Amino acid sequence: MSSRACDVLVIGGGIIGLTAAWRALEAGASVVVLDPAPGDGATHAAAGMLAPVLEAGFGEPGQARLGTASLALWPAFAEALEHAAGLAPGAVGLETTGTLAVAYDSDDLVAMRRMLALHREWGLGSAEITPDEARHREPAVGQRLAGAAWVPRDHRVDPRAVHGALAAVVAARGTVVRRAAVSLTWAEGTVVGAVDEAGDGYAAGTVVLAAGHASGTLFAGAPTRPVPGTTLRLDAAADRSPAVVVRGAVQGRPVYAVPRAPRSDGRREVVVGATSDEREDDHLTRAGDVFALLRDARAFLPGLDDAVLVETTTRSRPGSPDNAPLLGRAADGLCLATGHHRNGILLTALTAAAVDRALGVAPVGSQAAEAVEAADQFADPRRFVDTYASADTYMSADTYTSADTYSTTRGGTA
Numbered sequence: 001m002s003s004r005a006c007d008v009l010v011i012g013g014g015i016i017g018l019t020a021a022w023r024a025l026e027a028g029a030s031v032v033v034l035d036p037a038p039g040d041g042a043t044h045a046a047a048g049m050l051a052p053v054l055e056a057g058f059g060e061p062g063q064a065r066l067g068t069a070s071l072a073l074w075p076a077f078a079e080a081l082e083h084a085a086g087l088a089p090g091a092v093g094l095e096t097t098g099t100l101a102v103a104y105d106s107d108d109l110v111a112m113r114r115m116l117a118l119h120r121e122w123g124l125g126s127a128e129i130t131p132d133e134a135r136h137r138e139p140a141v142g143q144r145l146a147g148a149a150w151v152p153r154d155h156r157v158d159p160r161a162v163h164g165a166l167a168a169v170v171a172a173r174g175t176v177v178r179r180a181a182v183s184l185t186w187a188e189g190t191v192v193g194a195v196d197e198a199g200d201g202y203a204a205g206t207v208v209l210a211a212g213h214a215s216g217t218l219f220a221g222a223p224t225r226p227v228p229g230t231t232l233r234l235d236a237a238a239d240r241s242p243a244v245v246v247r248g249a250v251q252g253r254p255v256y257a258v259p260r261a262p263r264s265d266g267r268r269e270v271v272v273g274a275t276s277d278e279r280e281d282d283h284l285t286r287a288g289d290v291f292a293l294l295r296d297a298r299a300f301l302p303g304l305d306d307a308v309l310v311e312t313t314t315r316s317r318p319g320s321p322d323n324a325p326l327l328g329r330a331a332d333g334l335c336l337a338t339g340h341h342r343n344g345i346l347l348t349a350l351t352a353a354a355v356d357r358a359l360g361v362a363p364v365g366s367q368a369a370e371a372v373e374a375a376d377q378f379a380d381p382r383r384f385v386d387t388y389a390s391a392d393t394y395m396s397a398d399t400y401t402s403a404d405t406y407s408t409t410r411g412g413t414a
C-alpha cells in the first residue's frame, strides 16, 4: 500500500472529470485522475447534441437556463481546448448548424406544438415549419412527416474527439491512474484524499468527484443513479444521411440522428439514439432497442437503410434526484461535478466554469460569470446533503475511510 500527494485529485476520467483535470492543470495544480477506464462511461455512448432547447423539459426551467448558459460558452471552450491540445481549429467537431425537429403522426405533432409553446414561454428559439420546408432544409428527410420545427440554436460536437483532446492535455501535464476509487478519505469533516481499489492512498488539497452515476457510492450527498441508454453508430453515405441533427418522435417514441461532418471518402458517422431506462447499470445492448431505434430513425431518414451499423453502445447517464447536476464545493476539500443526466456534453463548458471558480482559475469565455451564476442557482452541490448525508454520517458511514486510515496511508511514497 503506497500513497501519493497532489493538489487536485479527480475521481472519474470521463469528459467531465478530464475537463476538471484540465482546468486544475491550467491553475498550475498538480493533478491525478483516478479511473479504471477513462472515457468508457456515459461519454462513450454520448451522441454530442448541444441542445438546451429540445432537451428543455416541462417544469425544469432551471435546466434550460443551465443549458443555454453552457451553450454560450462552447465556442470558446472548444477553441481553448483545441489550442491546449495542439489540434487544428474544428478538431473537436463543434458544428453550429441548428437542429430539425420532426413529428411522425398527428399525435406527435400535437406533442411537438406543446413543446414549441413551452419554448415561446421561456424565450427559447424554435419555429414550426411545413414538411416541405423541413425537406428543403434537410433533403435526407423522407416523405412521412406530419410536421416539423427549426431550432437554430441547438448544435452538436463530437464527444469522443473532445474526450481525446482532454486526454492528450491531461496525459501531457498530469497523471492518470487506471484504478477505481473505493472511498473518500476524511479528516475532521474535511475531504483530504481517497483510496483506490488496490488500497493505495492519495492525499489531495481538493478532491473533484466526477464519477458519473457511481459518484453516490463515494459520497452519499451526491445521490446519483444510473440511467442507461443505447446509441448506435452508423457509417453512412454523406448524400444519403442528414447534414444537421434530426430529432423527433415516432408515435411517442423519441429518436435522434446526429451526423458528423463528411469525411474525404464521402461518408460520415451518424449517431442514432437513444433509449433511456431506469434500471441497474450494465453495458448490455438489448436487441429490441437496436430494432426500435433503427425503425424509428428510418421513419424520418430512409437513406439510413443503406448505412453500415458499426457500433452499438449502452452506458449509463448519471441522474440525480431532480435530474439537475451538482457542481461546486459540497464540503471542505470536496468539489462535485456530477449528475449531468442527459446533458453531460452540453454542460461540460458550464462545468468548466464552475470548476474554474471552485479552484480559482481564470475562466474560459466572456460569458462564464453568467454560467457560474446559473450553476449557483440551479446546480447547488449541497442541496441533497441534509437529506442523504448529514455531517454526522460523513465520518461514520461504511463507505468512507476514517481519518485514522487516512493517516496510515498518507505516509507512503508519492
Ligand code: GLY
Binding pocket: 049, 229, 273, 274, 317, 341, 342, 343
Ligand atoms: N443527450 C441525449 C441523451 O442523453 O440521450
